[in-house]
Amino acid sequence: MPSSISSSDFVARDADARPGFVRLTAADRPGVAQPVPERDIPVQPWRLIWLGAAVLALLALGAWESHWRAFGVTPSYRNSNGAWAQQRLRIDHGEGSKTVLIGSSRVLFDVQLPQWQQITGERPIQLALEGTSPIPILEDLAADPHFTGRLLIGVAPSLFFSGQAYRGDVLAYTRKQSPSQRVGHWLSVHLLEPYLAFDDPDFALDTVLKRQPWPVRPGTHPRPAVRKLANSEADRNTHMWPKLEADADYRAVARGIWMQMITAPPPPQMATPAALQRVIDTQISRATAAVATLRARGVKVLFVRMPSIGPFYAMEEKVLPRARTWDVLLQRTHAPGIHFTDYPQLQNYQQPEWSHLSAPEARRFTTALVPIVEQVFSKPTPQSR
Numbered sequence: 564m565p566s567s568i569s570s571s572d573f574v575a576r577d578a579d580a581r582p583g584f585v586r587l588t589a590a591d592r593p594g595v596a597q598p599v600p601e602r603d604i605p606v607q608p609w610r611l612i613w614l615g616a617a618v619l620a621l622l623a624l625g626a627w628e629s630h631w632r633a634f635g636v637t638p639s640y641r642n643s644n645g646a647w648a649q650q651r652l653r654i655d656h657g658e659g660s661k662t663v664l665i666g667s668s669r670v671l672f673d674v675q676l677p678q679w680q681q682i683t684g685e686r687p688i689q690l691a692l693e694g695t696s697p698i699p700i701l702e703d704l705a706a707d708p709h710f711t712g713r714l715l716i717g718v719a720p721s722l723f724f725s726g727q728a729y730r731g732d733v734l735a736y737t738r739k740q741s742p743s744q745r746v747g748h749w750l751s752v753h754l755l756e757p758y759l760a761f762d763d764p765d766f767a768l769d770t771v772l773k774r775q776p777w778p779v780r781p782g783t784h785p786r787p788a789v790r791k792l793a794n795s796e797a798d799r800n801t802h803m804w805p806k807l808e809a810d811a812d813y814r815a816v817a818r819g820i821w822m823q824m825i826t827a828p829p830p831p832q833m834a835t836p837a838a839l840q841r842v843i844d845t846q847i848s849r850a851t852a853a854v855a856t857l858r859a860r861g862v863k864v865l866f867v868r869m870p871s872i873g874p875f876y877a878m879e880e881k882v883l884p885r886a887r888t889w890d891v892l893l894q895r896t897h898a899p900g901i902h903f904t905d906y907p908q909l910q911n912y913q914q915p916e917w918s919h920l921s922a923p924e925a926r927r928f929t930t931a932l933v934p935i936v937e938q939v940f941s942k943p944t945p946q947s948r
Contacts, residue, residue, distance in 0.1 A: 627761050627768075628759060628760055628761050630761075631760050631761045631766050632760050634806075635804075635805070635806045635809075635810070636760040636761065636763070636766065636791075637760055637794070638756065638757055638758055638759060638760050638762070639756070639763070639794035639795055639796070640752065640756045640757070640795045640796055640797050640799075641751065641756055641762065641763065641764070641795070642671075642693070642793075642795045642799065642801065643748065643751075644730075644732070644733050644736040644737070645736075645740070645744060645745070645747070645748030645751075646748070646752075646795070646799055647690065647692065647730075647733050647737070647799070648733070648736060648737040648740055648748075649748070650688050650689060650690055650798065650799055651688075651690060651737050652737070653688055654688065654704075654707065654709050654710050655707070655709045658688065659707075659709040659710045659711050659712060660711050660712045661685065661687060661688050661712045661713075662683075662685060662687040662688070662712055662713045662714075662715065663687060663688045663690055663704065663710070663712060663713070663714050663715070664687050664688065664689050664690060664691055664715050664717070665690045665691055665692075665697040665700045665701060665704070665714065665715070665716055665717065666691040666697045666715075666716060666717020666718070666719065666867075666869070667691060667692065667693060667694065667695060667696070667697065667717060667719040667722045667723070668691070668692075668693035668694065668719070668792070668793075668918070668919060669691075669717055669719050669869035669870075669871070669918065669919060670691040670715070670717030670867070670869060671689065671691035671692070671693055671793070671799070671801045672792070672793050672801050672802060672803055672919045672920065672925060673869055673870075673919060673920045673925045673928055673929070674687075674689075674691075674715075674717075674925070674929055674932070675800065675802065675925050675926050675929040676689060676798065676800040677800065677926075678926050678929040678930050678933070679929060679933050682930065682933045682934065682937075683933060683937065686798070687715075689798065689799040689800060689801070690799075691717060692729075692730040692733060693729065693730065693792075694722065694727065694729030694730060694789070695722065695727065695728050695729050695730040695731060695733075696722045696723050696725065696726050696727055696728055696846070697716055697717065697723065698723070698726065698846055698849050698850055698853070699728060699731065699734060700734070701714075701716060701849075701850060701853045701854075702849065702852075702853045703734055704853075704857065704862075705852075705853040705854075705856040705857050706856070708860070710857075710860075710862065711860060711861060711862060712862065713862065713863045713864075713865070713940055714857065714862055714863070714864045714865070715865050715867055715936065716850075716864065716865065716866050716867065717866075717867050717868075717869050718866050718867065718868045718869070718889065718892070718900075719869065719871075720868075720879045720882075720883040720888055720889070721878070721879055721882070721883065723846065723888075724842070724843045724846050724847070724883050724888050725833065725842060725846070726842065726845070726846050752797065763791060765790060765791035766791075770788075773788075774787065774788065786820075786823055786824070786827070787819075787820050787823065788820075789817075789820055790813075790816060790817060790820065791804055792804060792807065792817065792916070792919065793919075802922040802925055802926075803915070803919055803920065803921050803922050803925065805921075805922060807915045807916060807921070808913075808915050808921045808922075814915050814916060817915075817916040818916050818917065821874070821875060821916060821917060821918065822874065825874055825875065825878045829882075839882075840887075843883070843887065843888060843891075847888075847891060847892050847895055847896075848895075850892060850895075850896055851895045851896045854896040854897075854898050855896075858944060861944075863940050863944055864896070864898045865898065865899055865900070865901065865936060865939055865940060866889075866892065866893065866896075866898055866899070866900040866901070867900070867901045867902075867932075867936070868889055868900065868901070868902040868903055868904075869903060870903040870909060870910065870912055870914065870920070870928070871914070871917060871918050872914050872917050873914075873917040874917060875917040875918045876917070885902070889902060899939050899942070901932075901935055901936065901939065906931075906935060908931040908935075909928065909931060909932060909935075912924045912927070912928055
């Protein structure tokens with residue numbers, strides 16, 4: 564047997580075993596530096612394979628779209644960080660004198676921009692964020708000299724006075740948004756979101772799989788994620804998804820999720836009365852400093868306590884009563900406020916899951932709210948004492 568075997572011997576051997584096969588690899592030539600290995604690609608009907616894969620992909624996509632449309636989903640724009648950044652940047656690009664809305668989901672869902680525009684002739688910039696305290700946005704606007712307009716701040720007690728920030732990454736995203744992210748947002752807004760119903764995080768396959776009734780590991784207490792509640796338009800005008808109003812089963816799911824949150828024990832940083840009070844004081848102090856900065860620049864600021872009912876309102880009044888939160892906030896900031904319980908025209912609206920108005924009611928509520936807002940804004944700005 565020869566002491567060394569050339570690569571041609573291996574190639575010949577493989578060719579004999581598998582006609583048409585060509586292989587040149589370093590393993591075939593031990594001890595000899597070789598170029599990058601070359602492997603054969605078998606002859607296949609690649610055009611038919613690609614065509615078949617494309618057809619299967621389109622059929623799967625069509626089936627997924629059909630499934631969610633049958634569930635009642637319609638195409639709408641995603642309430643993404645890119646959508647929020649697009650509206651926030653309007654202030655820096657020449658629209659700093661506009662009315663701006665910040666707050667949590669109640670301002671986002673319940674204040675309707677078309678009705679506001681019909682009454683005042685101006686369409687506000689919507690910067691409210693679901694599940695998130697508006698205080699970081701308030702501080703961001705206070706630090707931006709481009710903003711010189713009017714500011715409506717929605718107060719949802721469990722979010723505003725706790726500092727919770729479910730969408731807390733949106734400011735960092737806006738400041739560091741890359742060109743690829745801007746392009747991706749543009750493509751999504753123009754090519755996907757207006758046409759595909761399933762293009763919503765709530766209907767993503769991994770999200771659907773996560774909310775299946777999987778066995779719960781011992782010692783864990785998973786909380787269900789909030790389900791889809793609203794539809795959005797291109798400028799973030801948002802209203803409640805009609806399914807919450809029309810589908811009793813889906814409404815029960817939404818209420819059940821709220822009940823788990825309402826009855827859950829408080830987080831450690833708010834577990835005792837003293838700790839809770841420290842958190843409340845901290846949030847009010849942050850708001851006070853930001854409002855003072857805005858007032859010095861001539862910006863008019865207005866707080867609005869949006870409606871809630873049922874168990875949600877009962878929890879808010881028990882844990883964060885008006886006297887310890889809302890009243891103190893107005894006193895320390897010297898800013899005017901509109902509390903829904905003080906105005907008969909802002910009460911007795913339909914709120915299917917206790918926290919947000921249905922779409923028709925949101926339009927009616929906005930029509931009632933805007934004249935009050937305009938009346939308050941027309942008054943001289945209170946002077947700090």
